[in-house]
Amino acid sequence: MLGSMVRRCLEWLAPLEKLLSGSKPICLSCGAGCDGSKPLPVCSGCWASIPWITEVLCSRCGRFEHCTDCSRRETTYYSQNRSAVRYDDTMKEWLALYKYRGKERLRRLLGPMLLHAYHLHRRHPVEPAQRDPGAQWISFVPLSEERLRERGFNQARQLAEELGRLTGLPVISLLRRTRHTDKQSFKSRAARLDDMKGIFEVDEEGLARMKAVSGSTGRLRIYLIDDVYTTGSTLNECARTIRKKASAEVYGISWAR
Template sequence: MKRRIDLLQWLQPTPNLCIVCGHPNLHASASNALHAFAPLRQLKLHEVVCKSCLNEIAWIDKILCKRCGRRDRCPDCSRREESALWMNRSAVFYSEAMKQWLHRYKFQGDERLSSLFGKMLMPAVERVTMQLIYKQGLEEHWRKSNKTAVAWLKGVSGRYWDAVTSVPLSEERYRERGFNQAQQLAACISAQASIPYYELLFRTQQGVRHSQQSRQARLSETGERFSGSHQGWNAMLRSIGRSKPLHILLVDDVYTTGSTVHACAEALMRVGSGDLTVASITWARS
């Protein structure tokens, strides 16, 4: 009898576990299902994240700084002069819970979280894509389609993001972690939004950990740490069949002062002779 019970237990399907906390209470509540922002409703995060962890997500719902996507007033952008970076949009506020999630992924090597973080980035991609639609004067045509901005622009030839790229990791950090989190997140966006991924940047200086720098030191950093990859750039141009104007999404994990993504945007402008639009997508905004 005991063997029969053991066999029945073995045959029963294993309950799905929350990818964040490991508890088997998925589908208990789709707390993001009633969110007003349509792309967020479509993520279906409740299929991989439990109710408790879903409620920890610090979504950025309201944006006050149109430039960096911060949800309150931004002193950094007011001090910064003209920049090569068009704008930044982030998925979440860098709360204590979000810091713990990123620490597990980035420093403890839990790469399972890359797919979750990649899904979480899509509302930010949607928001910056909406801004691209406004910039190109296509708002009226888009609204008539009743589609999300990303879905609509997929069918508009020559008016979509030409490429997605990522902030390059230093050789030392790559050896420590074994992966580049920004590259993995960019690959997720590439797959979900059908935007080709290219390695368009490389590091010319290894730099210091941002966690070891003061805020002023981060703000004073220049684009000399990064350079555009001519090999990657030429591969992109051969693929898309045109040279300008170009629209590129740059991906990183966290936007603090913006020094890294601004430096990368400057490097892209140099290799692209300036005739392009660079927007950054970051998972968290501090």
């Protein structure tokens, strides 16, 4: 008798739970209902507002317009970078909601968008031989301890984990920050370059794990994840630091450019 009462209670609660939880998917950007027909958890309006980068003019950094940064750089330590979207006002708002206003659920929106940049690497390799990537790993730009305490999470790490989940590639921590710096978005190009010098060091534990799994032979490619590519100074310094300790090709994947 008790069992039948429990079953009746569960039958009564089921439609109520469905009603409370909502039967339609919710757009992670604006909160409106969506029909689930898009590849991302957004409504049709938000989907249409995404400024995807489909063609690049600079084969090195993936810029969609004329590039002056790459020609001015003395040495480039990364193989190439690709970004998913242009950093317009709508994308700035999405990133601000994610990084600064505590809406961590947006990792399920921004993270899968990196797949587009990942596939751009395969479509536009710097050299034909690089179509065969060999062993592939995903890593991310680290935050300082101060910034991590302030924000509560590393957005680059979360995005890397989302991309790893979708591609099946292993995600590993390869870098640590040696010191805290102010936000780079408010600085000139020269100030960014000065700030980046010696700011990273290799995470020896992560490096040892990668080498143990990958072995000592064959090609090794590391996809380094960040949220926004501006001048490339962060990616270049990360790649320089990694390549001092590992024979690897470093490819940047940023959410926005």
